[in-house]
Amino acid sequence: MRVLSMVPYSEEALLMLRSRFLKVEFLQPDEISGIENIDVLLGWDFKKGLDLIQEHNIKWVQSVSAGIDYFPLNEFKKRQIVLTKASGLNSERVANFVLMSCLSVSFSMNRLNHNKIQKKWEIPDDLEDSKDQDIIIFGTGHTGSIIANKLKNFYRKIDGVNTTGNNINGTFDNVFIIDDILKRENDTLDYSIVINCLPETSKTIYLFNKKLFNKFSDKISYINVGRGETTNTTDLLDLISNGKVNNAILDVFEQEPLSSNSLIWDCSSITVTPHIAGMLPHFRNKFFDFFANNLSDYLNNKSLRGIVNYNKEY
Structure with missing residues (x-):
């Protein structure tokens, strides 16, 4: 051998x-x-x-x-x-990163950091109590389940999305089938934070595009710790500019390292981390x-x- x-x-x-x-x-x-x-x-x-x-x-x-x-x-x-x-191997580490990211959203840390750069003493108008916020996680496997358990003590409701609708061990409050989510037309998905921890497959490439984001209520926060090519960042930038998406925390990208010419760098509503969520x-x-x-x-x-x-x- x-x-x-x-x-x-x-x-x-x-x-x-x-x-x-x-x-x-x-x-x-x-x-x-x-x-x-x-x-x-x-x-x-x-x-x-x-x-x-x-x-x-x-x-x-x-x-x-x-x-x-x-x-x-x-x-x-x-x-x-x-x-x-x-x-x-690094699911616990990823879950800690997501918890940090979610709480930073609730405290509007991105806005506060922006204010600091501008030397502006101003209370953000989008501060939230996490106990009043609902979260949906795309991907309910090992990492998604650990994330859900990590967030439970801080947020009101944690729902999940997968290919079967199975809620293994009852980790999530509700689990929806991804194809059913995509077929929804007039039923708005009312969540404060959307978390993506999906793998990259032929079915998930650019899954998070304008069509899917528009199924959610306005002013969502989006966190991606899955794979970069599951998100159409051109659509995401457009949705941030028109107010549909409030902010995003991206740890993965379509191309890594992220090009210095990328418009993502210029968007103050996007926090960029260089694929470190699971780094041990x-x-x-x-x-x-x-x-x-x-x-x-x-x-x-x-x-x-x-x-x-x-x-x-x-």
Whole structure:
């Protein structure tokens, strides 16, 4: 059994893996010359990934991230490659970021920061009591559920949206089917804050566009910690300029890093963070622990954590 890692091993991680898996050979890219078969690819190489899979008959790829939109999913499906994502490693961190963002909305921190730059002592006219606000979260999986539980003590109602309408463990006050939301015509969705933690799939690209935003009541706040291409930021900027959307906090973007020419930088109603919502100081150590547990299950023919469903694209 051989594992090729595109992620540099820390000395601590490599020692842990070798002591735990005595019959597994852990390799790095400069150590594979002359080696024919490699079982597992840890991480990904955009230029050489598919060649490595073909040349070394790799059967399982473990992603370093929860997002898997950058993988060639159709090729993986065709070759029957197992792909697992690093689900849940940073969900608590993302939830903390969302809680901070929601409370900053309730206290109008964006407006206050703008006033500070202008040296203006002025009480914002959009201060809210969080207990009077309702929130809807698009994406009710592991991260979405942790976000909901985190917000429950601060907000009046937390609803969710997914593809089935299932409310697993009763985490949400209500769960709606996303297709039903999209079909609504005259029934306004009355929420103060809309949170997007959706994956990127062929069905979610630009899901948050003018048509969807217009289904909500006026002056919503929008938070995106999902994937950048789920949001049409051109539409979002238009809706902010005409007052439909009050403000937005964006941690992910269609293209990263965000171009210095982007109009988003010039919009005072949008808070920009550089994809840090789930960033952990010691992420690599947590990731190798996660992988070690998955590798143990793989060797014992048990179900792996974070298996990607190619039909669902996540």
